[in-house]
Amino acid sequence: MSLKSYFRKDDGRLNPLGFIGVGAILIGLIPIALIIAFEVFWNYQFRVNGPKAVTAQAELENEFRSITPLPGATAIYYHASNKPGIALVSDTYRTNLSYGEVRKHYNAELSKQGWAFYMEEPLTEWGKDLGGKEAHYCKGRYRAELQWAGERANDGFDYAFSMSWGLDAIFERYPAPFYKAGCQ
Numbered sequence: 108m109s110l111k112s113y114f115r116k117d118d119g120r121l122n123p124l125g126f127i128g129v130g131a132i133l134i135g136l137i138p139i140a141l142i143i144a145f146e147v148f149w150n151y152q153f154r155v156n157g158p159k160a161v162t163a164q165a166e167l168e169n170e171f172r173s174i175t176p177l178p179g180a181t182a183i184y185y186h187a188s189n190k191p192g193i194a195l196v197s198d199t200y201r202t203n204l205s206y207g208e209v210r211k212h213y214n215a216e217l218s219k220q221g222w223a224f225y226m227e228e229p230l231t232e233w234g235k236d237l238g239g240k241e242a243h244y245c246k247g248r249y250r251a252e253l254q255w256a257g258e259r260a261n262d263g264f265d266y267a268f269s270m271s272w273g274l275d276a277i278f279e280r281y282p283a284p285f286y287k288a289g290c291q
Contacts, residue, residue: 156192156273163194163272167249171196171270174216177209183264197269206255209266210242213253222246223288230254232262245290248272 114125168187176182180202187196202209214224222244230239238258244251254267 152191160189160191160194160273163249164189164196167194167196167270167272170220170246170249171198173220174213174268176200177202177204177212179203180209180266193271193273195269195271195274197267199264199267202265206240206266209255210253213242213268217244217251220246222251223290225284225288225290226282245285245288247289248291250274250290 114122116122164187171187177200180200183199183201185198189195217224223246224242224244226243228241228243229236230241231237232239237256240255242253244253249270249272251268251270254269256262256265256267
Protein backbone atom coordinates (compact mmCIF):
# COMPACT_ATOMS: atom_id res chain seq x y z
CA MET A 108 0.00 0.00 0.00
CA SER A 109 1.51 3.30 -1.09
CA LEU A 110 1.05 6.67 0.53
CA LYS A 111 -0.82 7.80 -2.54
CA SER A 112 -3.41 5.08 -2.06
CA TYR A 113 -4.03 6.34 1.45
CA PHE A 114 -5.29 9.68 0.10
CA ARG A 115 -6.78 8.49 -3.22
CA LYS A 116 -9.29 5.79 -4.00
CA ASP A 117 -8.67 3.27 -6.77
CA ASP A 118 -10.72 5.38 -9.17
CA GLY A 119 -8.56 8.50 -8.48
CA ARG A 120 -11.01 10.37 -6.26
CA LEU A 121 -9.83 11.82 -2.89
CA ASN A 122 -10.18 9.53 0.09
CA PRO A 123 -11.54 11.67 2.99
CA LEU A 124 -10.71 8.95 5.51
CA GLY A 125 -7.01 9.37 4.74
CA PHE A 126 -7.15 13.07 5.61
CA ILE A 127 -9.20 12.37 8.72
CA GLY A 128 -6.62 9.79 9.79
CA VAL A 129 -3.71 12.19 9.31
CA GLY A 130 -5.64 14.92 11.16
CA ALA A 131 -6.33 12.56 14.07
CA ILE A 132 -2.65 11.63 14.26
CA LEU A 133 -1.58 15.29 14.24
CA ILE A 134 -4.15 16.21 16.88
CA GLY A 135 -2.94 13.29 18.97
CA LEU A 136 0.63 14.60 18.77
CA ILE A 137 -0.30 18.01 20.25
CA PRO A 138 -0.74 16.75 23.85
CA ILE A 139 2.48 14.75 23.56
CA ALA A 140 4.35 17.87 22.38
CA LEU A 141 2.86 19.88 25.26
CA ILE A 142 3.88 17.23 27.79
CA ILE A 143 7.43 17.18 26.42
CA ALA A 144 7.61 21.00 26.51
CA PHE A 145 6.32 21.00 30.10
CA GLU A 146 8.92 18.40 31.12
CA VAL A 147 11.75 20.37 29.51
CA PHE A 148 10.56 23.55 31.28
CA TRP A 149 10.35 21.91 34.72
CA ASN A 150 13.66 20.14 34.26
CA TYR A 151 15.25 23.50 33.50
CA GLN A 152 13.49 25.12 36.45
CA PHE A 153 14.64 22.52 38.96
CA ARG A 154 18.12 21.85 37.59
CA VAL A 155 19.13 25.44 36.77
CA ASN A 156 16.87 27.84 38.67
CA GLY A 157 16.51 25.63 41.77
CA PRO A 158 20.17 25.92 42.82
CA LYS A 159 20.18 29.62 41.89
CA ALA A 160 17.21 30.16 44.23
CA VAL A 161 18.94 28.37 47.12
CA THR A 162 22.02 30.56 46.63
CA ALA A 163 19.90 33.71 46.31
CA GLN A 164 18.00 32.90 49.52
CA ALA A 165 21.25 32.41 51.46
CA GLU A 166 22.62 35.70 50.10
CA LEU A 167 19.36 37.52 50.88
CA GLU A 168 19.32 36.16 54.43
CA ASN A 169 22.86 37.53 54.93
CA GLU A 170 21.79 40.88 53.45
CA PHE A 171 18.68 40.92 55.66
CA ARG A 172 20.75 40.27 58.80
CA SER A 173 23.18 43.06 57.83
CA ILE A 174 20.37 45.63 58.16
CA THR A 175 20.08 46.87 61.73
CA PRO A 176 16.44 46.50 62.80
CA LEU A 177 14.51 49.62 63.70
CA PRO A 178 15.16 50.36 67.39
CA GLY A 179 12.06 49.71 69.48
CA ALA A 180 10.25 47.76 66.74
CA THR A 181 8.89 44.32 67.57
CA ALA A 182 9.41 41.61 64.97
CA ILE A 183 6.26 39.55 64.45
CA TYR A 184 6.79 36.98 61.70
CA TYR A 185 10.07 36.18 59.95
CA HIS A 186 9.85 34.17 56.75
CA ALA A 187 12.51 32.87 54.34
CA SER A 188 11.80 30.59 51.40
CA ASN A 189 12.68 29.74 47.83
CA LYS A 190 11.30 27.95 44.81
CA PRO A 191 13.00 27.48 41.46
CA GLY A 192 13.64 30.99 40.16
CA ILE A 193 12.34 32.77 43.30
CA ALA A 194 13.71 33.63 46.76
CA LEU A 195 12.16 35.73 49.53
CA VAL A 196 13.16 36.87 53.01
CA SER A 197 10.74 39.03 55.01
CA ASP A 198 9.58 40.09 58.44
CA THR A 199 6.65 42.09 59.76
CA TYR A 200 6.94 44.55 62.65
CA ARG A 201 5.03 46.62 65.14
CA THR A 202 6.24 50.12 66.03
CA ASN A 203 5.01 53.40 67.50
CA LEU A 204 7.09 55.43 65.06
CA SER A 205 5.72 57.18 61.97
CA TYR A 206 6.28 56.05 58.40
CA GLY A 207 8.71 58.92 57.89
CA GLU A 208 10.85 57.77 60.81
CA VAL A 209 10.77 54.13 59.70
CA ARG A 210 11.64 55.07 56.12
CA LYS A 211 14.50 57.33 57.27
CA HIS A 212 16.00 54.44 59.29
CA TYR A 213 15.77 51.94 56.40
CA ASN A 214 17.06 54.48 53.86
CA ALA A 215 20.19 54.94 55.98
CA GLU A 216 20.68 51.23 56.72
CA LEU A 217 20.12 50.09 53.16
CA SER A 218 22.36 52.74 51.62
CA LYS A 219 25.18 51.70 54.02
CA GLN A 220 24.92 48.19 52.55
CA GLY A 221 24.93 49.36 48.92
CA TRP A 222 21.18 49.34 48.26
CA ALA A 223 19.66 52.13 46.15
CA PHE A 224 16.21 53.65 46.60
CA TYR A 225 14.37 54.03 43.31
CA MET A 226 10.65 54.57 43.93
CA GLU A 227 7.87 55.06 46.45
CA GLU A 228 4.23 54.42 45.67
CA PRO A 229 0.94 54.41 47.55
CA LEU A 230 -0.63 51.10 48.50
CA THR A 231 -4.32 50.34 48.53
CA GLU A 232 -6.11 47.49 50.22
CA TRP A 233 -8.92 46.15 48.04
CA GLY A 234 -9.03 49.53 46.32
CA LYS A 235 -9.21 51.53 49.58
CA ASP A 236 -6.54 54.03 50.51
CA LEU A 237 -5.67 53.30 54.14
CA GLY A 238 -2.51 55.40 54.11
CA GLY A 239 -0.24 52.55 53.01
CA LYS A 240 2.99 53.14 51.13
CA GLU A 241 5.74 51.05 49.66
CA ALA A 242 9.34 52.10 49.13
CA HIS A 243 11.37 50.14 46.59
CA TYR A 244 15.12 49.52 46.68
CA CYS A 245 17.52 47.45 44.61
CA LYS A 246 21.01 46.05 44.76
CA GLY A 247 21.97 44.43 41.48
CA ARG A 248 19.50 41.65 40.81
CA TYR A 249 17.91 41.85 44.25
CA ARG A 250 14.93 43.92 45.39
CA ALA A 251 13.94 45.22 48.82
CA GLU A 252 10.57 46.62 49.81
CA LEU A 253 9.54 48.58 52.86
CA GLN A 254 5.77 48.29 53.12
CA TRP A 255 3.89 50.62 55.45
CA ALA A 256 0.44 49.17 56.22
CA GLY A 257 -1.17 52.58 56.75
CA GLU A 258 -2.62 54.47 59.67
CA ARG A 259 -6.13 53.16 59.00
CA ALA A 260 -5.09 49.57 58.25
CA ASN A 261 -5.77 46.75 60.65
CA ASP A 262 -3.39 44.12 59.29
CA GLY A 263 -1.79 43.05 62.56
CA PHE A 264 1.49 44.82 61.72
CA ASP A 265 2.66 48.37 61.14
CA TYR A 266 5.29 47.69 58.51
CA ALA A 267 6.94 44.85 56.64
CA PHE A 268 10.43 44.66 55.24
CA SER A 269 11.38 42.14 52.57
CA MET A 270 14.18 41.24 50.19
CA SER A 271 13.62 39.15 47.10
CA TRP A 272 15.03 37.69 43.91
CA GLY A 273 12.95 36.70 40.89
CA LEU A 274 9.62 38.09 42.12
CA ASP A 275 9.41 40.78 39.45
CA ALA A 276 6.05 40.55 37.77
CA ILE A 277 5.95 39.54 34.12
CA PHE A 278 4.63 42.97 33.25
CA GLU A 279 6.77 44.82 35.81
CA ARG A 280 7.21 48.45 34.92
CA TYR A 281 10.68 49.80 35.29
CA PRO A 282 10.61 53.58 35.59
CA ALA A 283 13.61 55.72 34.71
CA PRO A 284 14.66 55.91 38.42
CA PHE A 285 14.97 52.10 38.41
CA TYR A 286 17.72 52.25 35.80
CA LYS A 287 19.20 55.45 37.21
CA ALA A 288 19.64 53.66 40.57
CA GLY A 289 21.67 50.92 38.84
CA CYS A 290 19.03 48.21 39.19
CA GLN A 291 19.13 45.14 36.97
